[in-house]
Amino acid sequence: MARSPDGPPPPPVVQKLRLRYAKRGRLRFSSHRDFQRALERALRRAAVPMAYSAGFNPHPRISYANAAPTGAASEAEYIEIALARRCDVEQIRAALDQALPPGLDITQAVEAGPGALADRLQASIWQIELAGLDPGDSAEGGIRDVVRRFLAAERVEVQRMTKAGLRTFDARDAIVAIKVEDAQASRLGQACAILRVVVRHTTPAVRPDDVLSAFHAVADFAPPSPPLVTRLAQGLLDEADGSVTDPLVADRDDDGA
């Protein structure tokens, strides 16, 4: 005989919120699972009236999309939460931001409109800071040369250890654009090359470390110190000009209508 949980079914979902959050500073070393745990506790501390799933182990209804890897900072992560009671969106954002540890910051919140958020996260802009490299160096083997050689290639195979074992895949096709920023000093005052990389979301996802592996493959490139990686944006990709636009615009427009 199948067992079923005691008691009435959980209250229905009456409102969905889409949140943009940032993973900053030393909290960039948190994994996606770490963030999930921290978020669920923050929701409870802030007493956000979450909608829960049915079943023996009810859990709060949260959809996670496309998390940045452990060690990468981000200004543009997205989640969707479902509430059992209608709430003021900005109050929820502020309360949740307050309840999360500093460095995990809820930066925007909107009420969800129609359409799936995941469908709008088509591409990312990544910033890769390479301390100790001169961005003005256009000689052979310099960072501009490495980028040129990478972009000139049709395919660049890289390998990465995944849960399913060692995978080999192309890291070139998903790259829409790479720009080397003009000279800038890093935090420590030494030279620092900053790359802005527009990456189309594919399966498997091409991550900033894959791009650096690809640089190694085409030009024997190795960063002189651990690169600092930050996701600056996620959203809709314009293939023509390589721009990535805010995925919550549609929800905001819908909200006002």
Place this chain on the structure above:
Amino acid sequence: MPGPTDAESVFDRLERLLPHISKPIQYVGGELNSTIKEWDAGGPNTVRWALMYPDAYEVGLPNQGLMILYEVLNERTDALAERTYAVWPDLEKLMREHGVPQFTVDGHRPVRAFDLLGVSFSTELGYTNLLTALDLGGIPMLAVDRGDDDPIVLAGGHAAFNPEPISDFIDAAVLGDGEQAVGAITDLVRTWKEEGSPGGRPELLFRLARMGGVYVPSLYDVDYLPDGRIQKVAPNRPGVPWRISKHTVSNLDDWPYPKQPLVPVAESVHERMSVEIFRGCTRGCRFCQAGMITRPVRERSIEGIGKMVEAGLAATGFEEVGLLSLSSADHSEIAEVTKQLADRYEGTQTGLSLPSTRVDAFNIDLAKELSRNGRKSGLTFAPEGGSERIRKVINKMVTEDDLVNTVAAAYGAGWRQVKLYFMCGLPTETDEDVLQIADLAKRVIQTGRDVSGSRDIRCTVSIGGFVPKPHTPFQWVGQTAPEVIDARLAKLRNAIRNDKRYGKAIGFRYHDGKPGQVEGLLSRGDRRIGKVIRAVWEDGGRFDGWSEHFSYDRWMDAAAKALAGLPVDVDWYTTREREFTEVLPWDHLDSGLDKDWLWEDWQDALTQDEVEDCRWTPCFDCGVCPQLDLDIQIGPTGRKLVPVTIGLPPSYAEKPAVGTP
């Protein structure tokens, strides 16, 4: 003592290593409710503590003892405390390559910069991790080599009741409850600093040795008999006490800590908040060191528990509350506590759990209250011994019928799985005693099938090897050899597996007997074991509590070399039975228990005579209460928890929008 420039954060240097190691989040700090105070928060004579749990962060962070001391110390205006944990070998290797010292996760300051390094030992298997921390921290490994610029290394926790094996490495050990003791030590250190640190380190250690409750091994000499036994342990300086007695906190309601439990971003072994509902235990299980050394029983009141749960949940956001103690169902008002808490948190998805439950105190109402608002957490019962006979030997007064009735209640209330915990290698144990575990487990499954009408019933039998511990009636016994334990467990496994009716419903978990022998060596060892620990560490020994890091052969090889030429060896320390007249290495450390009473209780064990609990029968003269000038502190108080009225959740109500119909 070190100057302020030594206290600079090493985070920038550490950060460069973090991309190359596993689970870097555990080293960055910033946990919710953590505290970083200014280095001179209490002026130039601020007393600075580095508190260490000598195991991985995921195990050490939830440790209640360390959390309590951290908060108690940081509440003082004249002190600060930061935490440090054992670093995994991947980071240790990089720290050595890049010259990054052992650091605190709060301010990322080098541990050497602190006045005191307090290390909490729940188990002896953390000893090698202490040596790693000292070595990485640039602190001389041997106490005798330390100077005025090095911290005082203090051991605490249950293992500190016999710190002799680590007496080469520590400066002092603190016996008993820590929350009051750290305050007294802070006062003493501050006064000494205010006086201009007269007499340097030796004078400070001398003062610590005289304050009570603190043992300074270097101020005692140990003499040995030709056969290897101890002749005597005596102070080597006038004014140092012959015996050191433990600290005991007398009213738990005065110590509602942790008030602000730490919540890590990283995963830890206990994903819940805990409230200690009482301390001490007088059930009198003869194998249980915790129950013996934490007497007498001191209950927290139902109101005190209610306040801690309320404040803790608000401060953490955890969805489970563990009601912690050595035997939580024994609280005099446990039914009221669980029912009233469940009433309070009705509809909030907040679960209660009792991490340690005696078989006979459990009942169906308790089971229901525990799962009313949250998830059904697992149920674990500990009959400890498989046969009625062996349970009398260990004074675990649980009959087979008690157990069967209890599991029937649990299965009847909807649980489908229970876990049963046993020990193997108990004094006087035979194969037959252990094989009866199989019969018991089968009867549990059959009972579950009968009361639930379902065949979807499981039980897990989990078995640990018994290790004799100091300050218990079994402190004299010969430990069972690992080969004997392994052979008995193999027979038991066959007895369970070969029964087609039940075999698949019974899970069987056990560890081989080898780590237990090393734990036994460290538990009842003396000062001569320090060389063994050092040799193991030098050979790469780390994280001995983790099976993937533990090496039995490494320990045996190191012991053979370090003890060569002495009339003692591993067997002498472990499998040898001691006489009443033998001076035990910890005899000068006073847990309050009368040694004559312990011996009588050991003799009672041999004749299978049981001893009741003094909470509901007359006193058995274990010696603790008169020694500490205390009495047991139990309810019932008859008080009630009122519904929570303060701190109502925010409404987040929408402001009416203009133009909304």
